[in-house]
Amino acid sequence: MKKKQREEDKILLSHGSGGKAMSSLIKKMVVEKFNNYILNELNDSALLPASKDKKICFTTDSYVVQPIFFPGGDIGTLAVNGTINDLAVMGAKPLYLSCSFIIEEGLEMNILDRITNSIKTASKKANVEIVTGDTKVVEKGNADKIFINTAGVGVMQKDFLLSKKKIQVGDKIIINGEIGAHGLAVMSKRENFKTDIKSDCAPLWSLIEQMLSVGGVKFMRDPTRGGVATVLCEIAANADFGIQLHETDLPIHDNVLSFSEILGLDPLYVANEGKVIAVVDKDIASVMLKQMKKDPLGKEASIIGEITKKNTGRVILETVIGGTRIIDRLTGNQLPRIC
Amino acid sequence: MKKKQREEDKILLSHGSGGKAMSSLIKKMVVEKFNNYILNELNDSALLPASKDKKICFTTDSYVVQPIFFPGGDIGTLAVNGTINDLAVMGAKPLYLSCSFIIEEGLEMNILDRITNSIKTASKKANVEIVTGDTKVVEKGNADKIFINTAGVGVMQKDFLLSKKKIQVGDKIIINGEIGAHGLAVMSKRENFKTDIKSDCAPLWSLIEQMLSVGGVKFMRDPTRGGVATVLCEIAANADFGIQLHETDLPIHDNVLSFSEILGLDPLYVANEGKVIAVVDKDIASVMLKQMKKDPLGKEASIIGEITKKNTGRVILETVIGGTRIIDRLTGNQLPRIC
Numbered sequence: 001m002k003k004k005q006r007e008e009d010k011i012l013l014s015h016g017s018g019g020k021a022m023s024s025l026i027k028k029m030v031v032e033k034f035n036n037y038i039l040n041e042l043n044d045s046a047l048l049p050a051s052k053d054k055k056i057c058f059t060t061d062s063y064v065v066q067p068i069f070f071p072g073g074d075i076g077t078l079a080v081n082g083t084i085n086d087l088a089v090m091g092a093k094p095l096y097l098s099c100s101f102i103i104e105e106g107l108e109m110n111i112l113d114r115i116t117n118s119i120k121t122a123s124k125k126a127n128v129e130i131v132t133g134d135t136k137v138v139e140k141g142n143a144d145k146i147f148i149n150t151a152g153v154g155v156m157q158k159d160f161l162l163s164k165k166k167i168q169v170g171d172k173i174i175i176n177g178e179i180g181a182h183g184l185a186v187m188s189k190r191e192n193f194k195t196d197i198k199s200d201c202a203p204l205w206s207l208i209e210q211m212l213s214v215g216g217v218k219f220m221r222d223p224t225r226g227g228v229a230t231v232l233c234e235i236a237a238n239a240d241f242g243i244q245l246h247e248t249d250l251p252i253h254d255n256v257l258s259f260s261e262i263l264g265l266d267p268l269y270v271a272n273e274g275k276v277i278a279v280v281d282k283d284i285a286s287v288m289l290k291q292m293k294k295d296p297l298g299k300e301a302s303i304i305g306e307i308t309k310k311n312t313g314r315v316i317l318e319t320v321i322g323g324t325r326i327i328d329r330l331t332g333n334q335l336p337r338i339c
Numbered sequence: 340m341k342k343k344q345r346e347e348d349k350i351l352l353s354h355g356s357g358g359k360a361m362s363s364l365i366k367k368m369v370v371e372k373f374n375n376y377i378l379n380e381l382n383d384s385a386l387l388p389a390s391k392d393k394k395i396c397f398t399t400d401s402y403v404v405q406p407i408f409f410p411g412g413d414i415g416t417l418a419v420n421g422t423i424n425d426l427a428v429m430g431a432k433p434l435y436l437s438c439s440f441i442i443e444e445g446l447e448m449n450i451l452d453r454i455t456n457s458i459k460t461a462s463k464k465a466n467v468e469i470v471t472g473d474t475k476v477v478e479k480g481n482a483d484k485i486f487i488n489t490a491g492v493g494v495m496q497k498d499f500l501l502s503k504k505k506i507q508v509g510d511k512i513i514i515n516g517e518i519g520a521h522g523l524a525v526m527s528k529r530e531n532f533k534t535d536i537k538s539d540c541a542p543l544w545s546l547i548e549q550m551l552s553v554g555g556v557k558f559m560r561d562p563t564r565g566g567v568a569t570v571l572c573e574i575a576a577n578a579d580f581g582i583q584l585h586e587t588d589l590p591i592h593d594n595v596l597s598f599s600e601i602l603g604l605d606p607l608y609v610a611n612e613g614k615v616i617a618v619v620d621k622d623i624a625s626v627m628l629k630q631m632k633k634d635p636l637g638k639e640a641s642i643i644g645e646i647t648k649k650n651t652g653r654v655i656l657e658t659v660i661g662g663t664r665i666i667d668r669l670t671g672n673q674l675p676r677i678c
Contacts, residue, residue: 014671
């Protein structure tokens with residue numbers, strides 16, 4: 001027999017009120033789960049240790065992915081990994097996250113429970129602490145179930161200042177694995193399409209830490225919204241070099257390829273959530289690949305292109321059949337609400 | 340003649356896409372307005388100077404106020420001041436803000452323009468920099484115009500560690516001015532009620548810096564959601580002291596009093612956005628008041644109560660007519676979406 005839904009199983013406006021209902025929700029969903037000595041103070045702000053001589057890295061992202069649960073993750077996993085990866089690609093060790101919920105009135109409590117469990121699991125896995133947060137509730141119809149914002153604080157690891165300015169002709173472009181999985185996993189759930197594609201959503205810092213220890217990394221980015229193509233276009237934009245991509249070297253799984261054909265999408269523009277694109281010195285590229293392949297998140301690492309003297313400011317794809325195609329930024333997007 | 344609304348005057352889903360449309364929106368609405376050397380790098384994260392031996396203070400809030408424009412401010416002013424005040428009451432100097440927008444498709448561009456102008460003005464006034472951000476767009480009907488999240492980073496000023504544990508019997512409770520204005524200003528706009536009440540939304544750091552320089556401050560809080568009553572209840576909860584409030588000393592303006600009577604609200608529970616409650620040593624209370632009154636934000640500062648040995652864990656209001664009333668936390672809230 002189906003359990004009868006009770007009023008107390010749903011989020012009410014009073015849960016965002018600052019009163020007793022909010023306190024008990026936060027205790028149950030946040031404090032008891034994310035439990036750490038900084039958060040537990042429950043002050044208006046979290047007090048973090050001094051960063052000494054290390055620069056601080058600070059970032060934020062709001063997550064509005066629809067649907068909130070998808071193969072390989074959910075909005076909670078994404079809110080943790082997406083933000084810490086923005087720190088990691090800067091060469092910063094992610095340490096602390098804030099977590100702020102905007103919840104639509106009427107959301108089932110067990111959905112919030114699942115999501116906060118995912119946040120707990122993802123932050124433990126990535127070794128970061130949720131130290132401060134906020135909860136707002138808006139009337140039914142004024143949000144879509146739940147939106148999450150996370151901001152992240154990390155510390156720069158000394159001597160690893162990455163910058164586009166360090167990029168030189170001949171440098172190799174490396175990615176840690178297959179592309180397009182996140183966007184298509186979300187789409188498969190949205191379109192109710194049967195496929196075994198799972199989001200690649202994962203925390204990248206431990207892989208990146210190893211990459212930085214090899215040395216020779218000039219610049220990194222995580223190809224999320226807009227995909228690999230958009231990141232490469234941003235790297236090439238206004239630069240005094242071009243980028244040459246080799247289509248044959250692009251790691252794209254068959255299931256991704258066939259589902260994107262059905263949807264009329266180009267996997268190069270599809271969001272990833274566990275990928276890093278690194279521009280590295282050509283002399284260390286093969287050592288770097290070897291090191292990356294030792295990590296579960298780098299097993300399929302490959303060199304997908306290089307920095308060229310020609311085609312200044314542009315990204316050129318050398319196609320499988322030997323032709324070339326200009327890769328440009330899209331005006332809009334193929335996929336809204338993918339993260 | 341009314342100017343015809345064009346498609347390009349509205350926010351489209353493509354503005355949140357990661358493509359060219361998003362880039363040009365961010366350039367116009369964010370980079371050119373919030374212009375500073377950290378933000379201008381447009382990296383995935385902002386790189387902040389090391390904090391040396393100073394502890395870092397980190398906080399976040401999402402703003403969902405409805406309506407987004409109200410007498411005395413708007414969601415942009417609120418998103419700046421609300422978050423930096425959370426740092427300030429910890430004794431931290433606010434330095435950096437992130438700013439993340441969730442925008443409903445179809446929002447008029449000039450509304451976003453007004454709001455980002457407010458953010459610019461408020462952050463300049465408070466001497467903080469917007470250093471990183473994010474923009475998401477959701478389909479019409481899946482958000483209410485615009486939600487803003489800001490996270491803030493500040494540095495603790497040495498020797499000013501504020502803590503509930505420092506509070507002692509006899510300490511005085513000070514507030515920097517009249518209460519209830521923010522919540523009622525928002526309600527007046529929502530209910531289309533004619534009144535001259537304006538939100539008290541303001542950045543508190545410069546006042547608080549002066550208060551800390553006087554010394555003797557034990558603990559501070561800004562009485563936002565849930566108002567003065569809720570903050571005092573939180574201070575008293577599980578403590579080995581009580582709090583006595585004097586109704587005659589509560590600074591409440593006549594317009595606030597009469598409008599809250601019409602709405603059936605108690606101003607003690609109404610949100611403020613430019614107020615600080617400080618628990619201070621009784622011996623410095625009068626010096627503190629004098630110092631506070633020199634600041635435009637402290638002109639109406641007053642002692643509203645004290646820490647008592649009796650009524651452990653409770654807040655008791657001594658009423659105008661000489662009786663007493665227990666001030667308890669509300670279960671829900673009087674006013675949803677007030678901030």
